[in-house]
Structures are given as structure tokens and as C-alpha cells.
Amino acid sequence: DADVTQTPRNRITKTGKRIMLECSQTKGHDRMYWYRQDPGLGLRLIYYSFDVKDINKGEISDGYSVSRQAQAKFSLSLESAIPNQTALYFCATSDSGLARTSEQFFGPGTRLTVL
Amino acid sequence: QQQVKQSPQSLIVQKGGISIINCAYENTAFDYFPWYQQFPGKGPALLIAIRPDVSEKKEGRFTISFNKSAKQFSLHIMDSQPGDSATYFCAARSIRTGFQKLVFGTGTRLLVSP
Numbered sequence A: 001d002a003d004v005t006q007t008p009r010n011r012i013t014k015t016g017k018r019i020m021l022e023c024s025q026t027k028g029h030d031r032m033y034w035y036r037q038d039p040g041l042g043l044r045l046i047y048y049s050f051d052v053k054d055i056n057k058g059e060i061s062d063g064y065s066v067s068r069q070a071q072a073k074f075s076l077s078l079e080s081a082i083p084n085q086t087a088l089y090f091c092a093t094s095d096s097g098l099a100r101t102s103e104q105f106f107g108p109g110t111r112l113t114v115l
Numbered sequence B: 001q002q003q004v005k006q007s008p009q010s011l012i013v014q015k016g017g018i019s020i021i022n023c024a025y026e027n028t029a030f031d032y033f034p035w036y037q038q039f040p041g042k043g044p045a046l047l048i049a050i051r052p053d054v055s056e057k058k059e060g061r062f063t064i065s066f067n068k069s070a071k072q073f074s075l076h077i078m079d080s081q082p083g084d085s086a087t088y089f090c091a092a093r094s095i096r097t098g099f100q101k102l103v104f105g106t107g108t109r110l111l112v113s114p
Helices: none
Strands: A004-007 A010-013 A019-025 A031-038 A042-051 A054-057 A064-070 A073-078 A087-094 A110-114 B004-007 B010-014 B019-025 B030-038 B045-050 B056-059 B062-067 B072-077 B086-094 B108-113
Touching (some): A019 A031, A031 A064, A042 A073, A073 A087
Parallel strands (some): B010 B108
Antiparallel strands (some): A031 A042, A031 A087, A087 A110, B019 B072, B030 B045, B086 B108
């Protein structure tokens, strides 16, 4: 299912480098999210977007920024990567018209390693 | 502060056995409790969900039990199969956020041995 795609799928970078992770969706959903997954910590929300003009910080936004270039595209940037940002990053989408269920659809993830 | 506490962190069950994963919460404003299933190399996907006005929901071999007074809910996988081996996340949503934000538990890695 390629409804939510993430690029790159894997990335190794060095401390201090700027990194951008990209997410695209063909589901026509208006809401998009960025999470990071760490062993023992589960999924933690970094940023979320209601629509192109609405961007909100999640619980762990420090060190990250986002851009909603279009309804279908939501990018996550690490301005100056540090080793503790090594994690698995997921993009997700949901449809405000399905607010009752809150179902989120996840991309395949990007594994980021910061050396 | 973990708003949804999940246990155990890992679980090994023999084929045909029952897998049980537990979650607890404190926020009484939570009104929707989904479980997500994640296979290696994939993103999580919705498995089953429940609202606090019912005590149990069953879909095939998967059942959510919900105890509102104890603020606990659990996932039961009956007749567990090797194909059920995955990481399971419980989650919760507060209608007061008005945004479909989910708070996830820390995850349980389930291994079903053949």
C-alpha cells in the first residue's frame, strides 16, 4: 500500500548536518503527523498539521521543524542533527471527515542514524 | 510523563495460546482507545478500537476488554498464530483536543512461537 510514502527510507548522517525527511500521500487526507519511534518509548508526536495553513508542535518538537508544502506533502527537518535524534520516523495521515474514528494511516518509516 | 502505560514490553506465547497486553490511563477525558499493530519494516496500522461506553469489542481472534472504573483496557489475541508476531501499541484520544491526536503506549513486542 503506497498511499503514504516516505523518503528516504534510510539515512545515515553526521552530527551538525541538516536533514530533511519527506512525506507524500495520495489518500486525500487533510491531517498529517510526524512521529518518532524509539525502543521502549513507543511513538511520540513531533508535529502535526490540520491543513496547509495550520502547523502545531507535538510533545517533542525541540530540534525539529516542519513544512506543509501542499495538502499532500509534509516535510520534517532536523536543522542540526545530533546523535540522540537517531530513531525511526513515521509520517501519518488522517481524514477530518472521519473524526469519530481518529484512524491514522502510517507510512513505511525512515530509519535515521546520526553519527 | 507517559499518559498511557503499556505492559508487558515483550511477550512470548506459544502457537494456539492467548496473548494479553494491558494498558492503563489517567486522563478521564480520553474517549477512544485504538490498538495498532506493526510488523517489522512497516508502519503501524489500526487493528481494533473501542469506546468507553462498552466493556468489550471483538473482531475475529482479537478482543479489547475495557474497564472504565479502573481506567484500564487490554488486548486479547485468542489462538495466537506466528503471523501475529508484531509490535502492538495501545493508544488513546481525548475529544477535548478536537484534533484526532493520539497518545500512544510504549509498545509490546509479541513473538508467537510455532
